[in-house]
Amino acid sequence: MSGNELDAGREAFKEEAAELLSELELSLLDLEQHPTDDELIGRVFRAMHTIKGSGAMFGFDDIADFTHEVETAFDLVRMGKLAVSKELTNLTLRARDQIRTMIDASEGKASVDNAVTEDIVVSLQILIKVSDGTAEASDIAQTESAASEDKSLQATYRIKFKPFAELFTTGTNPVLLLNELRQMGTCNVIAQTDAIPPLEQFNPETCATYWDVIVTTTQDVNAIRDVFIFVDGMCELTIERIDDDLEYDDSEAGMKLGEILAERGDVKLDEVNSLLDGQKKVGQILVDAGMVDKGHIQAALAEQQQLKEIQEQRQKAASAASIRVASYRLDKLVDLVGELVTVQARLSQTAVVNGEATLTSIAEEVERLTWELRDSTMGIRMLPMGTTFSKFKRLVRDLSLDLGKEIQLATDGADTELDKTVIEKLSDPLVHIIRNSVDHGIEKPDVRFAAGKPRMGTVRLSAGHSGASVLIKIEDDGAGLDKDAILRKAIAKGLISNDAELSEKEIYGLIMLPGFSTSESVTSVSGRGVGMDVVKKNVDALRGSIDIKSKKGFGSTFILQLPLTLAIIDGLLVKVADDIFVIPLSVVEECVELTKADVEKMNDRHVSNVRGVLIPYIRLREHFSIDADDLETEQIVVTEVDDKKVGFVVDYVIGEHQTVIKSLGRMFREIEGVSGATILGDGTVALILDVPRLVNTVERDTPTRTVGV
Amino acid sequence: MDKVIMTVDDSASVRQMVAFTLKGAGYAVIQAVDGKDALAKLASEHIDMIITDLNMPNLDGIGLVKAVRGMPEHKFMPIIMVTTESQESKKLEGRAAGATGWIVKPFKPEQLMSVVRKVLG
Numbered sequence: 116m117s118g119n120e121l122d123a124g125r126e127a128f129k130e131e132a133a134e135l136l137s138e139l140e141l142s143l144l145d146l147e148q149h150p151t152d153d154e155l156i157g158r159v160f161r162a163m164h165t166i167k168g169s170g171a172m173f174g175f176d177d178i179a180d181f182t183h184e185v186e187t188a189f190d191l192v193r194m195g196k197l198a199v200s201k202e203l204t205n206l207t208l209r210a211r212d213q214i215r216t217m218i219d220a221s222e223g224k225a226s227v228d229n230a231v232t233e234d235i236v237v238s239l240q241i242l243i244k245v246s247d248g249t250a251e252a253s254d255i256a257q258t259e260s261a262a263s264e265d266k267s268l269q270a271t272y273r274i275k276f277k278p279f280a281e282l283f284t285t286g287t288n289p290v291l292l293l294n295e296l297r298q299m300g301t302c303n304v305i306a307q308t309d310a311i312p313p314l315e316q317f318n319p320e321t322c323a324t325y326w327d328v329i330v331t332t333t334q335d336v337n338a339i340r341d342v343f344i345f346v347d348g349m350c351e352l353t354i355e356r357i358d359d360d361l362e363y364d365d366s367e368a369g370m371k372l373g374e375i376l377a378e379r380g381d382v383k384l385d386e387v388n389s390l391l392d393g394q395k396k397v398g399q400i401l402v403d404a405g406m407v408d409k410g411h412i413q414a415a416l417a418e419q420q421q422l423k424e425i426q427e428q429r430q431k432a433a434s435a436a437s438i439r440v441a442s443y444r445l446d447k448l449v450d451l452v453g454e455l456v457t458v459q460a461r462l463s464q465t466a467v468v469n470g471e472a473t474l475t476s477i478a479e480e481v482e483r484l485t486w487e488l489r490d491s492t493m494g495i496r497m498l499p500m501g502t503t504f505s506k507f508k509r510l511v512r513d514l515s516l517d518l519g520k521e522i523q524l525a526t527d528g529a530d531t532e533l534d535k536t537v538i539e540k541l542s543d544p545l546v547h548i549i550r551n552s553v554d555h556g557i558e559k560p561d562v563r564f565a566a567g568k569p570r571m572g573t574v575r576l577s578a579g580h581s582g583a584s585v586l587i588k589i590e591d592d593g594a595g596l597d598k599d600a601i602l603r604k605a606i607a608k609g610l611i612s613n614d615a616e617l618s619e620k621e622i623y624g625l626i627m628l629p630g631f632s633t634s635e636s637v638t639s640v641s642g643r644g645v646g647m648d649v650v651k652k653n654v655d656a657l658r659g660s661i662d663i664k665s666k667k668g669f670g671s672t673f674i675l676q677l678p679l680t681l682a683i684i685d686g687l688l689v690k691v692a693d694d695i696f697v698i699p700l701s702v703v704e705e706c707v708e709l710t711k712a713d714v715e716k717m718n719d720r721h722v723s724n725v726r727g728v729l730i731p732y733i734r735l736r737e738h739f740s741i742d743a744d745d746l747e748t749e750q751i752v753v754t755e756v757d758d759k760k761v762g763f764v765v766d767y768v769i770g771e772h773q774t775v776i777k778s779l780g781r782m783f784r785e786i787e788g789v790s791g792a793t794i795l796g797d798g799t800v801a802l803i804l805d806v807p808r809l810v811n812t813v814e815r816d817t818p819t820r821t822v823g824v
Numbered sequence: 825m826d827k828v829i830m831t832v833d834d835s836a837s838v839r840q841m842v843a844f845t846l847k848g849a850g851y852a853v854i855q856a857v858d859g860k861d862a863l864a865k866l867a868s869e870h871i872d873m874i875i876t877d878l879n880m881p882n883l884d885g886i887g888l889v890k891a892v893r894g895m896p897e898h899k900f901m902p903i904i905m906v907t908t909e910s911q912e913s914k915k916l917e918g919r920a921a922g923a924t925g926w927i928v929k930p931f932k933p934e935q936l937m938s939v940v941r942k943v944l945g
Contacts, residue, residue, distance in 0.1 A: 284893065286902040286924035291945045320899070345925035345942065 128173045129218055130439070135162045139211050141505040143204050144512065150199035159207070160189040166214065177227075178217050184236045185210045188243055202242060208509075210235050269300070269333050271358040271425055273379065273418060276343070277325035277351040284320075287346055293326060295342045300332030301424075303417040307410040325351075327414035329421050331358075357418065358425060372397045375415045381407050442535065445496055452485075452492045453775035459485040460796035493680050498538055500578040500587070501529025506542070507549055511574055514553045521560050521570050522553055527577035533585050534680040537657055541587070541677070544650040548589045548673050549574060551647075556593030556671055566668065568592065580679075584659075584701070587675040596665040598622050605631065620758060623663035627651040655807055657681065658699065658790075660757070684776050684793075684803060688769035689752060691735045692743035695801040697774060697793060698763065702754040702806050706768050709749045723751055723762060732762030733813050738788075756807045763804070776803060787812045827944060828869070830854040832862040832876035832888065833906070838929075842875060845933040846940065859883025863891055866898065873902045873944050875927075875936075878914055886914070886921050893922040902943040906931075 139162040146155045163186040171179035185207055191197035213231055220227045274296070278289055293304050304326055311323040330339070339354050346352075373387035382401060398412040459481050466478035504526045515522040533541075557563075557572035564570050575590040598619065605611045605625045617625075625631060629648040654661050659677035678684075678701070686697035707725050709732075722729050732751055736743070751762035774793035779786070788809035789802045829851050831842040843853040854869055856862035860882040862874065874892065878885035885905055892898045905918045905926045915926055927939045 283900055285919070285922050286900050287943065288902075288945065291942060294945070295942065342942075348919070 125173045125175075128169045128175070129222075131169065132166050132178075132214070132218055135166055136211055136215055137505060138162060140208065140509055143208055143211070144505070144508050146199055147201070147204045153193075156189065156192050156199065160186065160193050163189060175217070175221065177232075178214055181210070181217070181232055181236065182214060184239050188239050191243060197243060200242075202238075206235060206238050206242065210239075269331055269425065270335075270356055271329065271331040271421060272336065272339060273353075273355045273357045274328040274330065274339065275325070275351070275353045275379075276328065278322045278346060279349050280321040280323065282322040282346065282349055285345075285349065287349075289322065289324075289326070289346075292342055292346070293328065296328055296330055296339070299334055299338065299342075300330055301421065302331075303329040303421055305410060305414040305417055307408075307414070309408045309410060327411070327417075329357075329414075329418045331421060331425055358422060372412075372415055372419055373401075375418055376401070376407065376411065379411075379415065379418075381411050381415070445535075448492055449496065452489050453777065455485055456489055456775050457794045457796075461798060464796040489683075493534075493683065496535050496680070497532035498535050499529060500531045500533055500538065500585075501526070503538060503542060503545070504529050504576065507545065507576060510546060510549060511553055514550065518554065519559065520553070520557055520572060522557055522572045522574060524549075525573055525575045527575065528579045531578035531580060531585060533578075533677070536681055537585075537677055540653060540657055541675075544653045544675070545576075545587070545589070547647070547650050549576070552589060552591035552593065552671070552673075556591040556595075558594050581676070585677050585679060587677065588672060589675075590670060590672045592670040595667040595669055595671050596623060596626070596663070597667060601625055620663075623665060624757065626663075627661065658684075658701070681776065683773060685771065685773050686793075686803065687752065688772045688795075688801065689735075689750070689763070689765040690767040690769055691739070691765050692741045694739070694741060695769070695795065695799060696735065696765070697772065697801050697803040698752055698754065699803070699806065700771060702756055704753045704755045704760065707751050707753060707762075709751045709764055711745075711747055725751075725753065725762075728760070730760050730762050732764050733809065734764045736764070736766075738809075738813065754806050756810065759810070761806075761810050763806075774801075774803075826850060826852045827872040828852045828854060829873045829875060829940070829944075830856055830862060830865060830869075830871045832856045832859065832874060832880070832885070834858055834877065834880045838877065838906070841933075842936065845936050848933075849937055849940075851940070859885065859888035859891070862888055866892065866895075871901070873904070873940070875904045875906065875940075877906045878918070886917055889918060889921040889923050904939055904943065 139159060142155050142158045142162070146152065146159065149155060163182050167179050167182040167186055170176075170182060188197060188203065188207075192199055192203070197203070209231075213227075213235060217227050217232075276289075276292070278287075282289065296302055297304065305328070307325045307327060308323075310325065311317065317323070332338075336354055336356065343350070343352055373382070373384065376382045377384035377387060386406060387397065387401070398416065401407045402409055402412060459478075463478045463482055466475045469475075508524050508526075511522055511524040552574050557574070558566070558568075560570040563572060573592050575588070577588045577590075579586050601622055602611075602617070602625075605628075606613055606615075608630060610625060610628055610631065611617070627647040627650070629646075631646060631648065651661055654675055654677070657677055658681070659675055662674040662676070663671065664674070665671035684697070685700040687700050687703050689696050689698060705725075707723070709723055713723060717723065721734070722731050724730075730751075730753060735741070736745070746766055749764050749766060750768050751764050752768065753760055753762045755761075772795075774795075776791045777793060778791050779789065783789070788805050790805035790808075791803045792800050793803060795801055829846050831839050831846075831853060832855075833839045833842070834857055839855045839857075843855060846853050854865055854871060856865050858880040859876070862876065863883065865871070866874075874888075876885045876888055883891070889903055889905070892901055892903060902924045903922070905915070905923045906929055907915055907918070907926050908929045918926065924943050925939060927936060
């Protein structure tokens with residue numbers, strides 16, 4: 116290996132290790148909940164094993180040696196000679212952090228504390244020695260776990276359950292057995308009624324119904340047999356696995372209905388084939404021919420359906436394989452697509468002006484392809500939110516341990532996709548909100564118990580789509596926000612006046628003001644001076660918003676609304692003299708007219724009466740010092756940010772426009788009220804207005820005049 | 825209304841363990857000391873399920889199962905026999921008499937509950 120190759124290898128190792136470590140963390144946290152899950156144990160072992168192996172190959176001997184110790188422990192667990200305990204997972208989590216530190220150290224970041232390494236290794240060795248005494252006792256567990264090696268894999272079984280007529284005389288209710296099967300996994304139960312005699316011969320005290328069941332479960336065949344343990348010898352029972360050769364068989368689209376019926380022994384394959392010349396569906400033909408009744412067809416169809424679904428699931432899992440690409444290449448691609456969209460817009464416009472048919476049709480084709488390209492390029496940048504969830508699980512676990520609280524983190528919508536950049540920038544705000552919930556929101560177990568709540572508190576983190584934005588909710592079932600305390604604090608800190616009349620929403624909004632912190636005592640967890648104001652700033656920077664709901668005694672909910680991507684914006688194009696601006700459509704409420712007469716009526720006070728509501732406005736012409744004569748009739752674009760309506764006066768509203776955002780150069784980065792720019796079809800540059808900051812700037816500079824109803 | 829389960833055993837400690845477990849799971853429990861006592865209680869009380877020991881004075885478990893199955897109104901009553909492993913033949917005898925299922929002594933509370941759920945839902 117040459118030096119360069121070695122370096123590239125080392126880089127690849129670091130990347131791979133980082134991934135393995137975050138996976139490891141997740142597995143360990145899961146393992147705490149399910150200490151006997153062989154699949155999880157295997158995963159932890161494999162992660163350690165891989166890190167050790169590749170580490171040694173690329174000269175990270177310290178990491179390899181250290182990892183070896185942890186691997187040894189999990190090898191014992193795997194063989195059933197060591198039980199998964201809280202100590203073990205704690206140690207392994209610490210080891211995981213230590214490996215992280217070692218990798219960082221190799222990049223010249225923080226140095227490794229060898230004492231910590233030593234401590235973890237010794238503790239692990241002690242743990243292994245202590246368990247040595249019990250090694251023999253768990254030998255049984257070992258064979259047991261070996262037998263159920265592929266337990267984690269789902270299997271699909273066909274169960275035919277035909278009770279003898281006298282089943283009821285033992286007090287057995289077959290429905291309960293079927294219910295038990297239903298609890299094992301995805302289950303289809305089809306009752307076969309063809310053996311039920313005509314009513315005059317029917318004896319309700321005998322069982323004439325029999326059942327076909329298709330069940331997909333992670334439990335093994337013995338578990339299914341156990342369901343029928345009490346009816347052993349009182350029924351015909353067959354259990355067959357039907358999906359073994361389904362694994363990677365994607366050449367065929369599953370078994371044909373006729374084949375399934377034949378294999379089930381319901382009909383003969385020859386008879387099926389001889390009938391197949393007809394046009395009707397196989398099932399119908401067979402029913403018409405009287406060879407099999409509807410119930411059996413239904414059972415076979417259910418089987419077909421279930422097998423198909425399983426196969427699809429497996430294929431999906433197999434095709435989720437991915438390749439890794441450096442993110443700068445993606446950024447470059449997104450940039451290029453952005454340029455392309457701009458050029459395409461120009462092409463379309465030129466075609467319209469030219470009016471030539473050939474050019475127009477080419478332009479339309481290019482437009483279609485460009486949008487498709489744009490959408491799939493943006494898609495590449497999308498990552499599922501779930502990638503960050505594991506981090507929060509760890510956070511909640513560690514924090515609640517520190518604070519002596521019992522808290523679980525429930526997550527939902529892990530597959531909601533969001534732009535990579537948004538996810539990255541969202542991390543800090545989420546950490547802060549979750550910390551707040553854990554630290555201030557959820558009470559100590561005893562307090563909760565006294566209040567009639569479960570001792571274990573829950574923080575629920577959920578993500579989901581809502582139109583062109585993503586909603587992220589952080590809910591806790593803690594004490595809720597104390598309105599009076601917030602008000603007192605805000606008055607004490609001089610943020611509001613004594614006699615201020617605030618709505619509930621406005622009160623909650625106070626906690627996001629700079630310099631506000633409700634924590635009575637500063638704990639080590641939150642209240643370090645970085646408060647909700649920073650969260651709000653971060654979310655604002657992502658063009659998002661925060662909504663707070665709370666009920667005292669029942670908990671609080673923080674709802675973050677964020678755009679799907681930062682690269683594209685839905686905007687409203689407006690014109691002032693010769694300049695074009697883009698106002699983000701997400702904040703636009705409506706457009707109304709403003710005549711000179713209206714302005715005079717209000718004594719030039721920059722307030723407009725929109726259906727009886729006074730709305731302050733900002734004249735873009737004045738704000739950007741655009742030199743041109745006022746029009747007789749102008750337009751006000753009414754926007755709403757943080758429940759505050761502010762109008763922007765422009766000459767014309769051109770219309771909606773989806774644009775690619777270009778950041779302004781370094782020189783213009785500090786301009787307040789402008790978040791970026793975009794290039795329009797004809798090549799002109801339009802500035803994208805940063806509405807919240809624009810409002811703030813105007814409020815600050817002219818507090819007495821413009822804004823403030 | 826809570827389902828009512830009758831535990832029949834001449835050992836008070838077994839009855840108490842069964843009763844404690846079932847009450848904890850939300851069932852009402854009636855205790856009977858032997859087969860004869862059980863039949864008397866069955867005549868006067870509403871009962872949804874019986875858990876019975878095999879070896880008892882007066883009327884043993886098999887006798888109880890036969891007697892209960894003989895009553896038209898209790899023909900479909902779920903009955904669980906408590907057996908010891910050595911009584912394999914008894915299991916078959918009980919099955920022939922019409923017992924719904926069995927549980928092997930000694931058992932843990934969760935084993936008992938899984939059997940009860942199986943036959944009572």
